[in-house]
Amino acid sequence: MRNPLSWPARLRKQSPLSFRLLGYIILCSSVFTLVASAAQVYVDYQADVSAIRERLSDIEDGYKSSLAGSVWAIDEDLIRLQLEGITSLPDISRARLRMYPDAELTVGDVPADAGTASHSFTLSRSAEQDYQLGRVTVTASLESANENLQRNIQVIFTTQALRTFFISLLILWIFQYFVARHLGTMARYTRQFTLRNLDTPLRLDRNRRGKSVSDELDQVTDAINSMRERLRSDLERQQQDAREIRKLSLALEQSPSSVIICDRDWRIEYVNNKFLQLTGLSRDDVLGQYPAYLTQDTLSGDQNQELWKNVRLQAQRAGVWQGEMQRTRENGERFWEQVVVTPIKDERDIPSHYLILGEDISIRKRYEQQLLRQANYDTLTGLPNRMLALDRLKLALAQSRRDGSMVGVMFLDLDNFKHINDTLGHEAGDNLLIEGARRISACLRGTSTVARLGGDEFLVILPSLSSPAAVEQVAERILQTFVPPFHLADQEVFVSTSIGIALYPGDSDDSTNLLQNADAAMYEAKHRGKSAYQRFQPEMKEVSQERLQMESLLRRALEMQEFELHFQPIIRMDDRQLVGAEALLRWESPTLGEVSPDRFIPLAEETGLIISIGRWVLQQACQAVSRWNQEREEPLCMAINVSPRQFRDPHFVETIRAALDESGLGGESLELEITERLILDNNIDTDRVLAELDAMNVRLSVDDFGTGYSALGYIKKYPFDTLKIDKSFIHDMTTKADDSALVRAIIQMAHSLSLQVIAEGVEAPEEFEFLKKENCDYAQGFLFTPPLREDSFITWLNGTMDR
């Protein structure tokens, strides 16, 4: 489609600068040409006028003397002729001669509309005489000069105008081609320039090959292109930053840690989702608040202020604050956070914001507190344990060293606890400990400490005492508080306590020694009859040290083969025939000498060593009786003592089975002596164990019958074969009516339950006779022989057989 605009209009539209430039060039060159041409015309005109004026002067020179002669001669014709000669000269239009005094002759006319130039000169007779004859005035017409002027004006102006016009056109083309169109390209480029279109550089349609010097257009192009490059890299950086910011803000938002950002005045500006989840607060609740708002429920006003003052100072000075804070959720529940506070600095390294990162450590804290509690407190009684008690004792000692006071240390042990625990069960034992702990605590004032050291042992620390009497008063109070019975397993049980006392600084200035000394004093108190307190005396130390020593020796006794079995015959009363033997353990320690089972068996039970020792006893006894039976027609039965601790061993039945298998013995050749307290031990799966043993035909007897607390129902319930009457009843039965009645009743009751009866500790023939009369089945005791080594036992056996 053709452009409907005219060329100048198009030019004006597309290239207004060129068009305006053209106007300016034409205007300027026109003005310049005008001025120059005017000057030229004026100069030419002035030259023409000057030529006329020169001619007028030349007329004076040429005609002055001849005219003067003619006037002198008054030759009018000649004068006229001369004047006509003058007027015939180019441009001279009139010559007028005034002759003195009053004549005048004029030749020619002065043109009316043209300018003139006149020249007058005086005619005189001679120059020396200076006699004036007249005056000639020659007037020249400037008409030709004016005509020249007009013509010049036309020619010059026309040519100059044309030249100016064409030169302007040329300049315009040059400008348009070399400049304006490129400016147009630049204008179009920059008009179309957007941030989405930064890859296309500006290119001008110019042939710049081989041009080493860049011109202004190159410079502007380069400037635009480098601006585009800068913009592009800025934009890329901005996009990269935006991506980073988006990533970071997502990370913040989805962070598993709670995030709070405060402004430079510590007002909360941002909180992330985790924070909202954790606290149950809404953004409106917290934005604009100070972070102290978050801990105001868990700390007092002063503590809260102090805490956040520290946080601010440290975050600003050290660049970080780290610590733990307790906060409250919306529902009032408290939780712990591990908090890190750091400043966010601006480009001038000045904090512009503060970042508060929090991690919920409630579980860890609970676990820590639980561990701390477990590490420091006894779970059953809630009292401090040995570790915490020792810390407190050390603190009390340090305090007393400073103020010169005394510290009382009491070691308490519940008398018969073990027995109660074994007979009434662990639950009753636990309740006894709890109640015992409560009673002891009730006797003490605030600064004292009561701790459970383990088992039935308690420690009381009485700090800052002024006299030893105070400790004894407390000990007395504790003994009194144990007088009322304990209600355990639906029974009233009387439990006393034995107390050992050691004092700082008198008995020792060292916490470990003080404890050892109090322990030794407690053993002494127990030894002297229980339910008593005893002050430490240096000689007591030996006793407790002996116990410690025995424990360490006992641990190695089995390995060092220091044990031996002795055997005590069991005699049938009817015919005084040997039916079996009881295996009794002996310990011959190279250090301690012969140690009684009454001393080391309880220790072995306490330490758990009884399990391995008992296994050894079982193996040895089974093998012994197996050996003996090989040569006997009537096989002997081996009675073995079993402690509750062995029964609690999950491998106990297997141990029995293995011992029988290894020795080739039948179950009926083995009798396990079980105490009453073992049967009543709730921790033992008695039903199952006894049923399994019964299934193996192993005989079961109740040992020490009559010394226990409980009812007799269990005898019926379990598959017992024999009752063993405790030797304490046998000993007194011939002298005490009660005991004889009791022994009689036991025998009758046992028989009524189809149980056989063994009387233990039969020493005297009258005892034997009594028992025989009462139909007791078997007897065992010094009357026949004390427990013997195997070789002696065999000798004894052979001797008896021989008899």
Ligand SMILES: Nc1nc2c(ncn2[C@@H]2O[C@@H]3COP(=O)(O)O[C@H]4[C@@H](O)[C@H](n5cnc6c(=O)[nH]c(N)nc65)O[C@@H]4COP(=O)(O)O[C@H]3[C@H]2O)c(=O)[nH]1
């Ligand atoms: N006064 C007097 N005593 C007599 C008479 N006849 C026997 N005895 C003693 O009475 C105890 C009988 O054993 P126990 O009541 O089961 O009492 C045993 C038993 O409970 C325990 N014991 C011994 N050996 C073992 C063992 O291998 N395992 C376990 N668990 N306990 C054992 O040690 C306790 C003491 O054993 P022993 O000192 O050997 O003491 C033995 C024995 O020497 C007598 O006529 N008069």
